[in-house]
Amino acid sequence: MLATATPHSLASGAAGRGPFAGFGDLLASEFFKLRSVRSTLWTLLGAVAANVVLAALAALFLVSRLSSQELASADHIRLSLVGLHLSQIAIGVLGVLAITSEYSTGMIRATLAAVPRRRMMLAAKTLAFAATALVVGSVACFAAYFAFQAFLPSGLLKSSLGDPGVARAVAGGGVYLAVLGLLGLGLGAILRSSAGAIAALFGLLFVPVILLSMLPHSWQTSVGPYLPMNAGDAMYSLHRETSGLSPAGGLGVLSLYAAIALTIGFTLMKHRDA
Amino acid sequence: MIEAIGLSKRYGDTVAVDDLSFTVPPGQVTGFLGPNGSGKSTTMRMILGLDAPTSGSVTVGGRPYTRYRRPLLEVGALLEAKAVHGGRSARDHLRCLALSNGIGKARVEQVLDQVGLRSVADKRAGGFSLGMGQRLGIAAALLGDPPVLMFDEPVNGLDPEGVLWIRTLLKALAAEGRTVFLSSHLMTEMALTADRLVVIGRGQLLAQTTVEDFVGSGSGSFVRVRSNERDALARLLEAQGATIVTEGPDALKVTGASGDAVGELARVNQLGLQELSTHQVSLEERYMELTSDSVDYRTAGGPLAPAPN
Numbered sequence: 001m002l003a004t005a006t007p008h009s010l011a012s013g014a015a016g017r018g019p020f021a022g023f024g025d026l027l028a029s030e031f032f033k034l035r036s037v038r039s040t041l042w043t044l045l046g047a048v049a050a051n052v053v054l055a056a057l058a059a060l061f062l063v064s065r066l067s068s069q070e071l072a073s074a075d076h077i078r079l080s081l082v083g084l085h086l087s088q089i090a091i092g093v094l095g096v097l098a099i100t101s102e103y104s105t106g107m108i109r110a111t112l113a114a115v116p117r118r119r120m121m122l123a124a125k126t127l128a129f130a131a132t133a134l135v136v137g138s139v140a141c142f143a144a145y146f147a148f149q150a151f152l153p154s155g156l157l158k159s160s161l162g163d164p165g166v167a168r169a170v171a172g173g174g175v176y177l178a179v180l181g182l183l184g185l186g187l188g189a190i191l192r193s194s195a196g197a198i199a200a201l202f203g204l205l206f207v208p209v210i211l212l213s214m215l216p217h218s219w220q221t222s223v224g225p226y227l228p229m230n231a232g233d234a235m236y237s238l239h240r241e242t243s244g245l246s247p248a249g250g251l252g253v254l255s256l257y258a259a260i261a262l263t264i265g266f267t268l269m270k271h272r273d274a
Numbered sequence: 275m276i277e278a279i280g281l282s283k284r285y286g287d288t289v290a291v292d293d294l295s296f297t298v299p300p301g302q303v304t305g306f307l308g309p310n311g312s313g314k315s316t317t318m319r320m321i322l323g324l325d326a327p328t329s330g331s332v333t334v335g336g337r338p339y340t341r342y343r344r345p346l347l348e349v350g351a352l353l354e355a356k357a358v359h360g361g362r363s364a365r366d367h368l369r370c371l372a373l374s375n376g377i378g379k380a381r382v383e384q385v386l387d388q389v390g391l392r393s394v395a396d397k398r399a400g401g402f403s404l405g406m407g408q409r410l411g412i413a414a415a416l417l418g419d420p421p422v423l424m425f426d427e428p429v430n431g432l433d434p435e436g437v438l439w440i441r442t443l444l445k446a447l448a449a450e451g452r453t454v455f456l457s458s459h460l461m462t463e464m465a466l467t468a469d470r471l472v473v474i475g476r477g478q479l480l481a482q483t484t485v486e487d488f489v490g491s492g493s494g495s496f497v498r499v500r501s502n503e504r505d506a507l508a509r510l511l512e513a514q515g516a517t518i519v520t521e522g523p524d525a526l527k528v529t530g531a532s533g534d535a536v537g538e539l540a541r542v543n544q545l546g547l548q549e550l551s552t553h554q555v556s557l558e559e560r561y562m563e564l565t566s567d568s569v570d571y572r573t574a575g576g577p578l579a580p581a582p583n
Contacts, residue, residue, distance in 0.1 A: 036366035116340035197551035
C-alpha cells in the first residue's frame, strides 16, 4: 500500500492541467464544497420539509378555525409560508456555515493557499451559495403554496398562481430566504465563528422587533418597516400593510443589510491574516 | 527556490519573525529548525501568503506567492494542523482544491494512490487518524505536481513505516530537482532527511548551511588518539595549530585537526597509534548549543523540556 514517489517531469506537470484557472474554476470548486458535505443536503431538505409540512398543517387545522371576519382579512400567502419561520433558520445557518466551517475546521488555510485571490474566492462562494439558496428557497415556497392549496377545506382561501400578486408573493419567499442566507454569509465572513455569526444573524432578526415593541407607536410605524424581519415580511405578503414597505422596497432594504455585511466581510477578508 | 529577504512579522509588541533572510535552493531537502515559538510556522504562513509580513518580502520561484493564478501548480504545502473539513471524504477534499486550480479528476486519483489512501478515499476525513490526516495533507501538497514543496512537521503522528515512507518521498522529490522545505522538531529525523539547514531562534536566523558543516562547526567535535609516543605526537600536533588535552598516560583529545590529518601526521613521523577516533556532536547537541539562548520555555533548573508538538 505504500507507494513511493512516482517521478513526474517538472515541465509537463499534473495531468489534466488546463491552460488557465479562472472564475469558473473557483465557482465549480465552491459548488462542489457545498455539495460534498452531507449537512448541506440535510439542511436544505429540512428547509423544504418545514415549509411543506407547516403549510399543510396550517391548511388542515388553522384555516377551519378562523372566523369569517378573520378569513376576509387573512393574507393567505403568509399563511401558506408559515414554515418560513423554521426554514429561515436552516438557510441562515447554512449561509453562516458556508464560510465559518472553513475557519472552524482549518480548511480555510488550504483554501486560501489554493486561491490567494481571496475576494475572488469569497465572490465565488457567495455566488454558489446564493444560487443554491435561491433555487432551494423557491422550491420550498412554491411547494408550500401548493401543499397549502391542496389541503385547504373546500371553498376557503382558494387561489391560483395566476391571481394578482400571488406568484410574486410566493417567489418573494424564496428570494427572502436567499437574501437572509447572504446576510448570514456576510456576518460569517466578518466574525469567522459559527456560534458568533449565527447569534448575530438571529439577534439582528428578532431583537430589534422585540425592542421596538417597547417603544412608542410612532416609532413602530416610522422605523418598524425598515427592520430586517419586517422588510422580509413585505417581500412575501400578498397585501401591503398600511405602514409597511412595498415588496420591492422590502427586498431593497433587506438586500442593503446583506450588502453591508458582505462588503465589510470582503474588505476584512483581504487584509486579515488567515 | 524560496527566497526570503528581511522578512519580519510583529503582533503588537511581540516580534514573531525578525529580519529573516534565507534561500531554499532546488534539488535538495532543506530543514527548517527552531524551538517552539521561534517563528517557523509564521514564516511558512508568510511564504504562502496566509499572513502578511510586517516588512520584508518572500518569493517563490521569483514571484510573491499571491501573484500566482494557479498556485497549487507552483507550491504544494502541508500545513501544521489538519486543514480539512471533517465532513468531507478524502477524495472530495482533494477535488475541492483541484477544481479551484483547474486540476483534473485523474490527478486526484493519482495522488490518492501515491499516498496510499485509495482504500479510504470515500471515508469522511473527520474519522482519520493523525497519520492518515498527514497523508491526506501530503496528497493535497502533491496535487499540482509543484516544483516547490513545503512540509510543516510531516512525520507527526506517523508510525515508523510512515516515517520511512515520508523520508523516502522527500528525498525522491528533491532528487527530481524540486525544492523541498521541511520543518521538524525531531532532530534525528532531520539529520537523516535534510541536506541543508535553516536554523532560527526567536525569529532570527541562527545558521544557514549544510547539515555536515552545521554539525562540524560545533565546539564539541574532537579527535581521540592513543599512542605510546604521546608527548612526541602532542608536540607535532601543537606545531600544526591543534589544541591538545591529555587524557591519561597515552591518550590525547585533539580539537582543531581532523582524524585524517592526525593519522597522516603519525604515519609521516613513524609514530605508532593504538586508537584514532573521531567524535562528532550530534545534530541535536549542536542545535541545543546554538539555540540555548533562544528557547522561550524551559523547565526551571532542569534539562531542556522535551519539545511538545
